[in-house]
Amino acid sequence: MRYELYYWSGIQGRGEFIRLALEDAGAEYIDVARERGDEAMQAFLQGQCEGALPFAPPFLQAGHLLIAQTAAILDYLALPLGLVPEGEARRIYATQLQLTVADLVAEIHDSHHPIASSLYYEDQRAEAQRRAADLRQTRLPKYLGYFEQVLARADGRHALGAHSYVDLSLFQLMAGLDYAFPRAMSRLRQDVPRLCALAEEVAQRPRVAAYLASPRRVPFNEQGIFRHYPALDDPA
């Protein structure tokens, strides 16, 4: 199966969780908007195509199926790509954990856009400072501590006791947080040694390492979810 991924060409964003899964599995895929431009997504979003209607990218064309929402796409890809251990319980747990990653990703986005996605960061800077402080002081310790506990309850190295797309997502989360909040993360990393080790191990997987070193990996930037605004990080 050759998959067609539709996501904004200029950012990692939510699409990066899908890109990492496809790359780690060595799947055959086209990153459509990076080849043909973001306007290639419009017909789907405007309802001019058959089948499921996506609310927003990312969405994936897989044969006759069109699937939107990151966690739904990953659940669909998990079995054919070998990215989830066997058994219903672990497949469901993978979705549950991915949805918790998604909740945190939404909170991270809102730390620079607490008032409206349609406004510039510069138009909500004061509110962003308040929200980002809460993210760094309350939410990140809670979420990262949770994922650390998930690892401790499994084999200490994988969220599900064996490699899965959830580990790839946790790597992406840590990479994004390191980029956006380097000062806060140097503090927070001390309490989550398993999560740090997992992120390092994932980065060294041969296909992941090759992907990260390739031009296919869009660099982090200030249009995506993980943005480095020093004013939103811990004070120097």
Place this chain on the structure above:
Amino acid sequence: MRYELYYWSGIQGRGEFIRLALEDAGAEYIDVARERGDEAMQAFLQGQCEGALPFAPPFLQAGHLLIAQTAAILDYLALPLGLVPEGEARRIYATQLQLTVADLVAEIHDSHHPIASSLYYEDQRAEAQRRAADLRQTRLPKYLGYFEQVLARADGRHALGAHSYVDLSLFQLMAGLDYAFPRAMSRLRQDVPRLCALAEEVAQRPRVAAYLASPRRVPFNEQGIFRHYPALDDPA
């Protein structure tokens, strides 16, 4: 199978999407915290139980399975409760739509808590006014218009062309928005006639109607997701 649902006893919140599915299907279940108090959830959240670790309520015990995250629970229940039409494509589409409902629910929550869930509304009132204005003027028209289009592309009356848990969730969304933003909704409803008709039809389903009239339905209040703060609604 007798299901055990764990969710805060004093609010509808995210747990209400599960309650509605169980009630509509006439499933046998216990709403554990309403019988034994919210402290009955603590052992699970503190990791003292085997299996999956929930980050937050709602979570469901179904035999040996423990499942957290609303959309994951609904996907699991959909087949045994007969709450999704046949076929992989529609089951996946149901999840995709439920996740889009979940995204909107998070945005609605943040309209009264744009800075921090850990602070009172009263401590973020000015920011809430800005964020709620964007919700009413930009986000609600976009989301509700999207769901209206989903209905139009199916049979006009059901999100998936036949009854499913997604319809129950869309009913709950409309009910909550009517409670929280009555002035904005009297304006917005004019553009989504199919969504309004769906909400009325769902409310008249015998088991749903019986549930809504029963003491099992927690009334909307100002501790849940849908809160009626007149200052956050359209101006009078």
